[in-house]
Structures are given as structure tokens and as C-alpha cells.
Amino acid sequence: MAIRNSILLGTLGRYADRFHQFQKPRSLAERLDLATTIPRTHGVEPVYPQDLGYQGEHVDLVKASGLAVSAVNVNVKSEDKFRAGSFTNPDAGVRREATQYLKTAMDLASDLGADMITVCPLIDGWDYAFQVDFRSQWRWLVEAFSEASAYRSDVKISIEYKAYESRNRIILPSMGRTLHFCNTVGADTLGVTIDVGHALIAGETPAAEICLAHDAGRLFYIHFNDNNRGADWDMLPASVNFWETLEALFYMRELGWDGWVAYDVFTRHGADDEAIASTFQIMEDLDKIIDRIGMDQIRALRTDGTPARTFAALTRALV
Template sequence: MSNQKYGAGIWHFATYVDRYATDGYGPPRSLVEMIDLAGQVDDLSVVDINYPFPGGETSMEKIEEALRRNNLTVIGITPEIYTRRFAKGAFTNPDPGIRRLANEMVNEAANVVRRFNASYVKLWPGQDGWDYPFQVDHRRVWQQSIEGVAELAEQNPDLRFVIEYKPREPRVHMSYDSVARTLLGIEKMGVPNVGILLDFGHSLYGGESPADAAQLAIDHGRLFGMDVNDNLRSWDDDLIAGSVHPIELFEFFYTLRKNKWEGVWQLDQFPFREDSVRAANSAIGFLKGIERALDKLDFEAMQKAQDEHDAVTALKLARDALFTSY
């Protein structure tokens, strides 16, 4: 029986707005309501929660009770350093007062991580970057990106921080836009407790091979977390995992298994129009198929095919394992 844990960002169970349906795709939900929905998903045991808590004022005690009754634990806390007050950046904001506010918010989130005995603080500095040529001093913005995270890591040496990189959105160009650039920044920080949370969809639409990105992060000892979804490569669609790129998703998990990487397999999906519980069950069902396929795959034969750069044999091995396991 598998011991693999499955998780999801709690936002998977929220309701959404976009620039067209500004009235939303459903009624607003409180955090407790989101947790209760997450508890209806088969085999889901872990959640990532935003901070400040979404859906209005909710006490820590009510959240803990909701987690207990749904048999859920918290893997990470994601501070919302990407909202309107941070429109010009969090760590890279030209206003030092806003930069200090970002630091304070993340430190508050760090205390919530301790309260829940979670694994990490997740940093997604979506507003850090630029939109136009000549808009910023690139050296200064990059230095601020590095120094802002390094300061937090040094202030909280007992905790792990993960950076979730993304090419763009909401900024046209984000500071942490790729696995390579993020690794460069982390190495420059020189701290042991900062790593990468690799989002499969961000890697895809950034033009990377997610398997290659994972290998690079692992080789540098910095793959601290991961989440999966899918997209059509031109945007961060956050579709159900495995719905568009099943072979590349399988290669991604093959790379994790090959390197003996262990951690939660987490969903970062945005089911705008779909039932959130069914969408999560659909994704986890496919991930379980990938687990079975990894157990079935002939790793020695795959390595031999890869050593010879034999694409036809390698693909046959992968397809035979995956498409007979779902």
C-alpha cells in the first residue's frame, strides 16, 4: 500500500473572479468552508493555506478544529505579498515602507507555520519584477529580490522558505522567472534554508522541461517542494493535472523517483467552472495511476535507452507503463 501523501492549495476550494466575471464564478467561501470541502476529497491529507487567512476573519482555533475534523494537516503557509498594496513589488518595491511591510507579513506567516508545525513558508512574489523596458534598474531590483528573501531566512533559521518561480503574471516579467535564475539567486543568498517549490505548470509555460528543471533543483539540493497542474503552455491555466501533458508529467515524477526525492504531491489547480472536489479527485486519481506506472516501469531498461539517446525505446517504455496503469 502506498504511503504517498497528496495535498492541495486551499485556494483550489475557493471561488474565483477574473476580469470578465467580476462577480465571481460562485458565492464567496470562508476558509473553514474551504477546509470542509478539502476534507471531502479522497486521499487528500495536506493543505497549503494563504495568510492573511482568506474568506474573512477566522480564529486560529476555528481553523485548527476544521483541520482536525477533516483529518488534514498544513504543509505550508503562503503570505499574500502580491495584493494591491504590493502592486509595485514586495521585496522590490521602491517604497522602503512597503518592503518592510512585506517582511513583517512574512514573519507573521512564519509564526503561523510554527503554530501548525508546517514544513515551510511559501514565497510567491508575483508583483516583484517589471513591465516595460527602462522601467527599473535591473541590478537593484535583482539585489532587492535576493536580499529580501535572505533577510527572512536569517531572521527565521529554524524554518524553510520556498520560492515558487513563474515567468510572468501579474507582472509582465517576474524577478524569479525560471529554475536557473531562482537557483542563482538562492546561491547568492548563501543560506541553507531557502529552496524551490517547483510548479509543474509554471515550468511548462516558461518553456522549460519540468523534469529537467526538477533535476537541476535536486542536483543543487534545493527542491524543497512541488505542485502539479496542467496548461496549454501559453498561459498558467492551472488545469487538472495530467489533462494535457500526461507524458511530461510522468517524466517529472520519474525524475523524482529516480532521485529518491520524497515529499507531498500537491495540487495547484484553479477549477473556475468545475466542481472543486471532483477536480481534485480527478487529479489525484491520475497521480495514483502515475504511482502504479512508476512501480511497473523498468528503470534499468529506461536508463539504457537514455544512455543511448534512444527516444523510440524510451517512449515505448514510458507509454507502456503509464497507459496500462490508469
């Protein structure tokens, strides 16, 4: 399977937790220059508005890099005005601003030659019982994405779900609820970004959710990383959940996936560009493992074998 690799530009800049900073800040131009030096890089995922500017002031920098754009990532969480929510903020004016972010990002994506934006509504949800009106939140979310979906038909909107963070509970925490939301809105151009790490912390099986979204006609985008299912650590793919990652790649082949794959991988150890280069190598090697085992052999094991026989055969292929 030929994977089209895209780098989330944020992974090539400052990375910090509550206690330490692990990577140095870099300007957009510096991150783009660095991305062009990483082998197997086919595209990038810039953030609106932080990378591109509120009116697209920095779009020309991305164009000048020569890198394709897989999608424009819309950030509706970090600015102070979104403290109480973005699309579900009780203030109608803030909700209008958040919806306009989607529309402007769609325009910029088209200008950059991309046909998709992706958005993760991390600040939309709740922390406590009785804190929000669930019916109003859902209605406001539907209104925002209905308006944005109707804005232009040539740019898709892909929703990246997550169980928690920034809120203790996020309004779109799972694949099933996100697909239900897309069906409620009803727009064909509204779909799902599955982040493998987000699926893991939600207790999901990534391959199963990929199949579900594909069968619904709403699998638009895939992010790869890994974690221990306890928190979204954005680790190297397959570094913890090896078999689940390999299974996801197997089903991507089964489904004939030919879309973009982006990598939300941050490192506290070593250089960030080295981590991304290693990520690309890992994914390529995982693809070769599937070749070594053979698609037909995996299908036969899945259909006819017991789990013991299956894993014995799979591990034998790795020796």
C-alpha cells in the same frame, strides 16, 4: 512512491477570470470542511494573511480541521499597497511590510506544525523597458530574503518562480535565476518551489528543473498542474503534457523525493472538490503506470534505446 497530497485552499473557493465566475466563494471553515471530505487528502496549504489573518486569528480553525499543513503560502501581491511591488517596492516602508509578512508567516507555520513557507513574488518585476532600476530591485530582494532567512532557522522559505503574471516580466522567472538568487543570499533554509505549470510556460522541462534544484540542495516543494505552455491555466495534471508529467514523477522517484506535493488546480467545469479528487486519482494512476513499465525498464530505455524504441515501449505498457 507514496505521495503526500496537499490542497491549496484557494482552489476550493471562488475562481473567476476577466469575464465569469466559475466557483462560489467559501469561507475558510467551509473550505477546510470540504477538504476533509476529499479522499487522499493529507494536508492543506493555507494563505497568509487572507486565510490565517494578519495576526493568525484563524489558525485555530486550521488546527481544528485535523489536517496537516504542508506550508503557509505568503500572498504579497493582491493588496493595493503592493501595486508597485512588494519586496522590490521603491517605498522602503512597503518593503519592510512585505518582509514582515514572511516573518509572521514563519511564526504561524511553526505554530501549525509546518516547517516551511512558500512565496511567489508575482508583483515584483517590470512591464516596460527603463521602468525600474534592475540593480536596486535585485539588492532589495536579496536584503528582504536575507533578513527573513536569518529570522528563524527552523522554518524554510521556498520561492515559487514564474515567468510572467502579474508583471510582464517577473524578477525570478526561471529555475536557474531562482537558484542563483538562493546562492546569492546564501542561506541553507532558502530553496525553491517548482510549480510544474510555471516551468511549462517558462519553456522548461519540469523533470530537468526538479533534478537541478535537487542537486543544488534547494528543492523544497512541488506544485502540480498543467497548461498548454501559453498561459498558466492550472489544469488537471497530465491533461495536456502527459509524458512530461510522467517523466517528472519518474525523476521524483529516482531522487527519493519524500516531501509534500501540492496541487494548484482550478476548474471552470464541474465542482472544484471533484477536480481535486480527480487530480489525486490521476497522480495515483500515473504512479501505477511507472510501476507497470518498471523503473529499471525506463532506465534501460533512456540509456540504450532510440526515441522511437523508447516511446514504442512506453506506449505498449499503456495498452
